[in-house]
Amino acid sequence: MSSDPHPFIELTPPDAATGALKSLYDDLERVRGLGRVSNLFKAYGKFPELAQANFTRLNILLTKGQLTVKLKEAVMVALAEINHCEYCVAFHATAMRNGGANTDEISAARGFDASGLDLSEKERALFEFALKANGDPHAIVRADVEAVKALGASDADLVEVLETVNTGNSFNLFAGALNVGADNFLQYSLEDARFLDGDAA
Amino acid sequence: MSAGLLIATTAEFEHAVSRPGLVLADFVGPNCTICRNIAPMLASLARSREGRLDLIEVDAASLDDLAERFTIRSLPTLILFSGGEAIARRTGFATATELGRWVDENAAAPQS
Numbered sequence: 001m002s003s004d005p006h007p008f009i010e011l012t013p014p015d016a017a018t019g020a021l022k023s024l025y026d027d028l029e030r031v032r033g034l035g036r037v038s039n040l041f042k043a044y045g046k047f048p049e050l051a052q053a054n055f056t057r058l059n060i061l062l063t064k065g066q067l068t069v070k071l072k073e074a075v076m077v078a079l080a081e082i083n084h085c086e087y088c089v090a091f092h093a094t095a096m097r098n099g100g101a102n103t104d105e106i107s108a109a110r111g112f113d114a115s116g117l118d119l120s121e122k123e124r125a126l127f128e129f130a131l132k133a134n135g136d137p138h139a140i141v142r143a144d145v146e147a148v149k150a151l152g153a154s155d156a157d158l159v160e161v162l163e164t165v166n167t168g169n170s171f172n173l174f175a176g177a178l179n180v181g182a183d184n185f186l187q188y189s190l191e192d193a194r195f196l197d198g199d200a201a
Numbered sequence: 202m203s204a205g206l207l208i209a210t211t212a213e214f215e216h217a218v219s220r221p222g223l224v225l226a227d228f229v230g231p232n233c234t235i236c237r238n239i240a241p242m243l244a245s246l247a248r249s250r251e252g253r254l255d256l257i258e259v260d261a262a263s264l265d266d267l268a269e270r271f272t273i274r275s276l277p278t279l280i281l282f283s284g285g286e287a288i289a290r291r292t293g294f295a296t297a298t299e300l301g302r303w304v305d306e307n308a309a310a311p312q313s
Contacts, residue, residue, distance in 0.1 A: 082241045111245045112297040128296055135238040135294035 011042035020048035039180040065160040069099035077109040079168035093188040122152040204243035205256030219285040245297040
């Protein structure tokens with residue numbers, strides 16, 4: 001992790017955005033709320049069409065699937081922890097809270113502890129499956145898949161959770177390599193493992 | 202990033218594994234991707250068993266006498282010691298939950 005406090009590329013602020021970039025920022029604010037254009041998407045915004053495609057992909061992942069947002073954000077919190085992406089931990093901890101998680105569950109995700117997540121048995125198994133796939137996808141054997149399916153996971157669930165791993169890792173890579181920095185609208189304290197604006201989900 | 206105490210010499214290793222209680226030795230290599238991937242899982246395991254399990258990391262390439270002695274053929278290899286005796290081993294990636302279950306099962310099993 002860089003100790004440099006500044007992003008490595010220029011991040012265009014919303015009030016300076018025009019054309020395709022403005023359209024992207026407008027979409028981000030429409031979905032996430034006014035002022036919530038994340039630094040990650042400001043960086044992606046250097047290639048607005050790609051940024052728009054990635055935002056659409058992220059929205060499909062979070063809104064169209066069968067799995068809960070809490071599970072998918074828990075996976076992304078864990079990945080961010082693995083990838084040492086502090087910005088990403090804070091971002092996804094906030095999103096996990098918005099998905100109904102409390103701070104103990106967020107700490108469990110940060111510690112890769114599925115038993116600490118208030119999820120169904122199936123989703124806890126999918127959390128474990130996601131970590132295994134991230135750790136060594138080629139070591140996954142049929143028995144791993146059958147074990148998750150025995151708890152009710154469908155083929156679509158497997159695709160959805162693996163795409164969550166893909167998405168989390170690709171965003172972590174961008175955030176780390178370009179040092180995009182934390183968003184000022186995030187309130188999660190990594191050191192204290194709590195929210196500065198209160199812990200209520 | 203090292204998940205546990207990095208062992209520099211064979212003498213350090215002998216001292217580390219001979220202490221009372223459980224010691225988990227993680228044999229790694231410099232170009233081992235899975236070793237890097239399992240490190241956060243091991244760190245989480247050690248945190249959750251603080252005071253009951255010590256984690257050490259051994260570079261199998263640097264300490265080749267240990268690699269030979271423990272027949273390290275793939276990385277990462279994890280060897281669990283209890284009272285200086287190797288009681289279990291496994292290779293490859295595992296989640297923190299799987300590692301916890303493995304440690305607990307082997308720590309509870311009667312040793313011959």
